[in-house]
Amino acid sequence: MASQFNLARARASCSRCHRRKKRCDRTLPMCNNCHSSRVRCSFQDDQSQTASYPIAYVHGLEERIRTLEKSATGDERQLPRGEAAAVGFGEDSNFHDLPVRDAELCEQQDYLTQGILEAQPPTFAAELKTLSLEATAERHLGSTSGISFAKLTQMVLRRLTPDKADFVFANNEENTAGASFFNLSSPSDLFNESVFHSLSESISVHPLLFGDLFLADITEPDSALDSLAWPSDEGHVQHLINFYFAHSHTLYPIVTRSEVMQTLDRIRGNPQNLAEQSPLDIFRIWMILAIGSTAVSSVSLTEESESRIYYSKALQYSELALGSDDMAALEVIMLQVSYSFFNQLGPNTWFLVGIAARLALGMGLHTASTYENLPVDVQERHKRVFFSIYMMDRVVSVALGRPFALHDDDIDVTPFVDADEDSILPDGIAPQSSLQPSIMAVPLHVLALRRIAGKISRQIYSNRQNADLSAQQREEIIHSLHQELLAWRRNMPFPLPDIHDRVPHLNTIWYDFNYYTHLAMIYRPSPLSPVLDPKRIKILEMAASMSLRQAFSMHKQRRLAYNWLNFLALFTATLSLIYAITAQPDGLPTVLRETRAINDLDLALLLFETFGTKFLAATKIWNMVDEILRRYKAIRSANAGIGV
Structure with a gap:
């Protein structure tokens, strides 16, 4: 009987794994990490610990109770609280009124009373949900x-x-x-x-902003953070920054590269100068290292302790950076969203995208009139930030099947221009070469895909909108979206920027992959075409x-x-x-x-x-x-x- 209860899993990590920032399997009565290290696990001492069980296992216990009850005839022992009740799990069920025949049934009743019915069965849909x-x-x-x-x-x-x-x-x-x-x-x-x-x-199974670890756990100084003023390998630092701008920046052009490089120049060879920079500059440079490192790890499947140290360093300056101004606050939030796309230690993606969207709407970044009196370079920077939020919102909302935070009908500002940063001046944009697309051609094309994904979500997966459509109207919607997606694939930037051979979206295969995944989204059963x-x-x-x-x-x-x-x-x-x-x-x-x-x-x-x-x-x-x-x-x- 006892071996069956190895299916029990705690709701949270054990104290040792939590303190050491190790992934805990939460097995009761002792997690595998503590068992392997031959040390006592906090689960063995915590009497308040709750557990989860597969529902199929619970059903098995329920059936076992029924069987034992039926076999308990003339020699039944009654619990002190009255007559035997029928076995069940409804509101009228009382576990203390069940007839008991042996200690095994008592043990089963005790475990059921502890709330194991809250568990869910491990299935494909449950795996997809998590x-x-x-x-x-x-x-x-x-x-x-x-x-x-x-x-x-x-x-x-x-x-x-x-x-x-x-x-x-x-x-x-x-x-x-x-x-x-x-x-x-x-x-x-x-x-x-x-x-x-x-x-x-x-x-993490916990609804925490910062994943498995509490904010205090990753902002409190420890030996690794205290000893790191700045990475000693400048070549490695430059590699991570280059990968950030080749990878993340060509999806979400949040920061201005010249500002980042100016900060880097001020501290290169003089790490003590880092403390003299503004909180936003310090936060930004640590976050770029963190995102660059976790992006490299996501492609190469290497461990991510380095990126977590950089991320922890950045969080020490996040509060001061948030207070700089509204655009700084947007940048702080969006850099954390970008990090969370790769690393599970990062923040709650859905929550932060919503905050960024609300802040951007409050600033009027979705309306053309907001940009009228701004210099051209400021206009373009604000547009890049706004449409990066838009793309993040589409990615997360489509993945979770939730309403968008930003709606196309509310947006009347045009996207950012297809021009590299050094060509954008306060009074205009310098002519671009027609033979080589700028780096911004990539995020602009990704933006077009996110807009198509938004249309697919609204037109195919909205039950309310589809209720009164005829069969011909439904077919026209599917055909129109298919053609728009096909045109997107045919009109991709060419040639793609050749700045790093490990960046997925700087290769045509990435565009093929996204074309087919979105095509499947159009043609799988849906409210429009059940x-x-x-x-x-x-x-x-x-x-x-x-x-x-x-x-x-x-x-x-x-x-x-x-x-x-x-x-x-x-x-x-x-x-x-x-x-x-x-x-x-x-x-x-x-x-x-x-x-x-x-x-x-x-x-x-x-x-x-x-x-x-x-x-x-x-x-x-x-x-x-x-x-x-x-x-x-x-x-x-x-x-x-x-x-x-």
Whole structure:
């Protein structure tokens, strides 16, 4: 009996892991880190510790109680509080009134009384939910997040079972490092809401602004921070700054490069001069090092202790920098959002994007009249900041399926110009070469993609807007968005700036990947088109397969960023392919032989295996996809003339 309770998991990290800033698996009664180090875990002493259990396990206990109660006939012992009550979990249930036959039942009742019914089963949908919720402390996910689509895919998977029953995953402990993932005594609800709940053990389950660590834990001085006045390797510092401007700055042009380089020049060789800079300058330079370092780590899959030190140093100046002025406050918030896209120690992405959007609206950055009397260089800087917020808002809101903080109908200011910073003067913009696009051509094209994503969200995933549309109007919307997306891909900047060979969006494959992931978003089941015809299913299959191939190409070229956004994109692409293959009206053996679905899912497994070095949930998802893939292969090998 005791071994079954190893499924218990604490709600928070143990004291030792929390103090040492180590990732805690929260296993009760002792976490694996403390067990491996042969030290006493704080869980063993904390009597107030609460735990979570898989719901399938709880159902098993419930059934066990029923069985024991039925077998307790003439020799039943009653608890002191009256007559035996029926076993149940409704409002009228009273655990203290249950008939008890032996100590085992008492133990089961005690654990149930402690609130283990709050747990959720580990499923695909729960994993998807937790992955999306890495960006937020709140729990709502809307339709663009893919949560409804994940549940629909679960229903389609019944086609893989002989009796069309729910698809049940096998327990494969060797691929989860000995961790028990599924309880086979109960059917597994592959895509219910709890999949996202435990997707990544590297992400905090606490609704804290700064992830797993409290703000005090990363701003209080320690030996590492005290000893670091400035990195001693100036070549490495320059490498991180160059990577920031090649990678993050070409997605979100938040800062002015000349200001950063002036700060760097003042402290290069004289670290003591850093203390003489303004709080904003100090915050900015540490954050650029932190973002550059975590971006490098996301592409190279290296550990991120360096970026966390830089981030902690920056936070010591954030409050003073926020108080400088409104534009400084925007920059402080947005640099933290940029960091959070890569590193789970960073702030609550959803929360901070909303704050930045509200502040920008309050400053009037969305209206053309605000810019009328400003010098041209100031206008362009403000526009770059505003439309960076816009792009961040679209990325996070689409990923979570939530309403946008910034609405296109409210924005009448034109985007920033396609010109490099040194060409923008207070009184105008110097002529640009027609043979070489500026660096700003990249974020401008990304901005166009974010606008298309916003249209997809509003026109395809809005139930209220779609309620009264005819079949022809629905088809016209899908066709129009498809054509707009195709035009975006055809009109990408050429040639792309050749400033770093590891930056994903400075290669055409990144644009192919985004084209196909957005195309799949258009054609998967949605409020606009809840039932797909065979033609749309084939388009969805193609888009999902091509998404996986492009992601694998970036992986092979070492250009793929292994962050939570790409993890989510890979997961939803895999779900789309599973749905499109399994839902096709043709016989499944024929479909599996005539498509590259099995090969493409093999690529997905390789990608999940790599993501597993950073996200524990990737290993869990690997097991689930592998189970489906093995079933596909068995079907393909069977009689080709028999459909499924």
